[in-house]
Amino acid sequence: MxxxxxxxxxxxxxxxxxxxxxxxxxxxxxGAAWGGVGSDGDIVAYNGLCTHMGCSVExxxxxxxxxxxxxxxxxxxxxxxxxxxxxxxxxTTDLPQVRLEIxxxxxxxxxxxxxxxxxxxxxxxxxPIEAATEE
Numbered sequence: 001m002x003x004x005x006x007x008x009x010x011x012x013x014x015x016x017x018x019x020x021x022x023x024x025x026x027x028x029x030x031g032a033a034w035g036g037v038g039s040d041g042d043i044v045a046y047n048g049l050c051t052h053m054g055c056s057v058e059x060x061x062x063x064x065x066x067x068x069x070x071x072x073x074x075x076x077x078x079x080x081x082x083x084x085x086x087x088x089x090x091x092t093t094d095l096p097q098v099r100l101e102i103x104x105x106x107x108x109x110x111x112x113x114x115x116x117x118x119x120x121x122x123x124x125x126x127x128p129i130e131a132a133t134e135e
Contacts, residue, residue, distance in 0.1 A: 001026060001045075001107045004038055012061045014048070017098060017109045022116060023048040024098050025058045026107065027080070029066045034083040037100045037107070045098035045109065046084050047116050050076050052091035054117040068095060084114070 001015050013026045024047050032041035046068065048058030055073035061080070062068075069077035069089065076089025084095030096114030100107055115122060 001109055003105050004102060004107060005105060007043060010063050012063065014058055023058055025061055027061055027063045029063045029080050031081060033081040035097055037102050044080055045100055047096040049117040050091055051093040051095060051117055052076055
């Protein structure tokens with residue numbers, strides 16, 4: 001995904017995980033965050049689709065305010081310091097947070113907490129869970 005050293009204050013990087021076409025964003029916010037990584041716990045990543053109707057919030061991230069949104073469809077805003085919690089708007093479900101790990105200064109995505117809009121099941125290892133568990 002990237003390295004800790006390349007992720008400056010206010011930077012927002014986009015990446016696909018765990019499925020091709022599943023857009024997410026990575027950023028460093030002002031303070032420590034629930035599930036944040038790095039020496040200050042301020043590096044977080046979230047899925048870029050609003051949980052209300054799937055409109056993109058990835059271009060509406062303001063790290064200095066620790067917020068994503070408001071979503072351009074129905075104005076939901078999410079708190080990036082508190083696990084993507086809904087602050088206001090039509091969504092009733094938090095923004096799915098991408099679990100991160102840091103190894104030798106590199107940032108890796110290791111899973112997603114919450115449902116990505118448009119999927120009935122959580123995603124694991126690049127496949128929907130139902131496909132990963134079929135034999």
